[in-house]
Amino acid sequence: MIHIDLTDQPIAIAVALRSVEADGAGAINTFIGTVRNQSTGRAVIRLEYEAYDSMALHQLRKVAEQAVEKWPMLQKVTVVHRKGTLYIGDVAVVVAVSTPHRAESFAACQYIIDTLKQVVTIWKKEFYQDGDVWVAAHP
Amino acid sequence: MRLNIALFGVAREIVGQSSLEIETAAGQSxxxxxxxxxxxxxxxxxxxxxxxxxxxxxxxxxxxxxERDEIALIPPVSGG
Known part of the structure; x- marks a missing residue:
């Protein structure tokens, strides 16, 4: 009921959505994170995602398990994160959840992506025309 | 004891390598x-x-x- 993946291949959104289908679910909620063309006013050319794979997978599973504890009615949870080089519009992360009713599906999906961004060991470097920056590295 | 430390992201760039061996006191925190x-x-x-x-x-x-632990330095994460 929890599916976690970290991949250097393009994320198949339809596959992720199908993976949370459940007969007891009246709601499927999805967050799709994509690469934006600018960051604090600087034009972004590409991103490079680096992961500490074993810890990232472990922490992603823990986040999903915490969501199931908070919302026991969760039917299925899928989180897929991309790594490697991504360009504008590419999909970096997909979170998909299914629940009996819609309210919990929004809440659980938001909890998972918000917590992922705080604890999961993945790092993003933004590349501009005139340089590059590790996102959030410095105050 | 000798620890092997994995490095990622900006920490890897600061140190200039992707892992580091360090000799430190037994029981170091x-x-x-x-x-x-x-x-x-x-x-x-x-x-x-x-x-x-x-x-x-x-x-x-x-x-x-x-010594047997898998140890890593974790700079600010920025996934998603």
Whole structure:
């Protein structure tokens, strides 16, 4: 009921959505994170995602398990994160959840992506025309 | 004891390699290891945060380290 993946291949959104289908679910909620063309006013050319794979997978599973504890009615949870080089519009992360009713599906999906961004060991470097920056590295 | 420390992201770039072997006192804590690394690589102090991971979990400051542990430095994460 929890599916976690970290991949250097393009994320198949339809596959992720199908993976949370459940007969007891009246709601499927999805967050799709994509690469934006600018960051604090600087034009972004590409991103490079680096992961500490074993810890990232472990922490992603823990986040999903915490969501199931908070919302026991969760039917299925899928989180897929991309790594490697991504360009504008590419999909970096997909979170998909299914629940009996819609309210919990929004809440659980938001909890998972918000917590992922705080604890999961993945790092993003933004590349501009005139340089590059590790996102959030410095105050 | 000799610890092998995996490095990622900006920490890897500051140190200039993807892993580091360090000789330290037996029973050294996560916080003690960070202090030693800050002394060797002062630029680490400029980061917004720097955590130690032991066996895929975030370590508390007083977590004791062992030679067999999988240890990593975790600069501010930025997934999603």
């Amino acid at each position: 996560a916080q003690g290891l960070l202090a030693e690394l800050h002394a060797r690589y002062p630029a680490l102090a400029n980061l917004s945060s720097l955590a130690v991971a032991v066996n895929n979990e975030y370590a508390a400051d007083d977590t004791p380290l062992h």
